[in-house]
Amino acid sequence: MLATYSIGEPNGRPPILIAHGLYGSARNWGVIAKRLSDTRQVVTVDMRNHGQSDHVAPHDYPAMAGDLAEVIEGLGGPVDVVGHSMGGKAAMVLALEHVDLVRKLIVADIAPVTYSHTQQGMIDAMRAVDLSVVETRGDADRQLANFVEDQGVRAFLLQSLDVRGKVWRLNLDQLEADMDAIIGFPEVSGVFDGPVFMLSGAESDYVTHEHRPEIKRLFPAARFVKIPGAGHWVHAEKPREFEAACRAFLDA
Structure with missing residues (x-):
């Protein structure tokens, strides 16, 4: 089970679920969650092997997507999902494997590809x-x-x-053991036709033009936006701009 933190009241609009990146936690997203909660319920989670959540194996994307699916089912789903980096990959697998649980998807500065840099x-x-x-x-x-x-x-x-x-x-031991899975991306069948917002930092090299064909293959409706002056930690470096971009997409 994931540790979850809810802010704002259920009001008939789809809740927003936020999934953090590697070595992060729900608390990294406290400010943005609070701001977005003015119009609907926002739920942040500690991903497995992070924060207050269970230390369990494996630490791979199908398992992380399954964790998120459990949370969404508990909320009565579907929801809008925001995921950064590792959380973005987990959110993409969630959307591909549990299409009925995701209404809109925001992927912050990560692509559904294998990266060469280890963490x-x-x-x-x-x-x-x-x-x-x-x-x-x-x-x-x-x-x-x-x-x-x-x-x-x-x-x-x-x-x-x-x-x-x-x-x-x-859980440093488990994260080390599964580092190849973390920097990779699993073979996933299926396509997510719903609205997808690829929101990246203009100074980051995590989402490049070369990644676009694979993103479009899995997420045909994907739109791409870069926030000027931001790197990989786009939500931390430009929180106001990040929040505004998310709000515009989610409320459209």
Whole structure:
């Protein structure tokens, strides 16, 4: 079962379900969820092996899509789905395998393809932090700085640190074991004909022109929009623009 967090009241309009990316959690999306909840219910989740959700195997997209389907069925589905990066891939598999549960789909800065870059370095960096001597988030940040230069990335990772419990709220062993599945994309039969919004950062190289034929094959109605000045963390870097673009698409 996934840990879920709901904001806003059910009001007859389809709820919005938000799925975060690798090493993230529902709390990364708190501000955007709160803003979007002015017109309908918004549900954020901790994906499996993240946050407060269960540590389980496998960590692959059919399993993650199944988790999301369970949540949507509990909401009485169908819903509108927003997914970023890993959560975007899970949302795409959800739409392809559970067509009846998704009304509209927003995919934030990811394509349904296999990428060559591994995310193993972040796991190595988190493992390198000696949690036994960590008393504050600042203690952990100073250690992490030896391995991760970007302060923003460190702040993001540290949201998944339980300082008091001296433990990462991430199943690092399982994420490492399934890294090939995470950077890959499964063979999925079927097509999702519903509205799809591929919303990317203009400074990101995660969704390229070369990816478009495969996206259109699986999602014939896909539209493409890039947010200027944003990279892969498009929702964090340009939250107002991201929210406005999502709202326009979902309310159309």
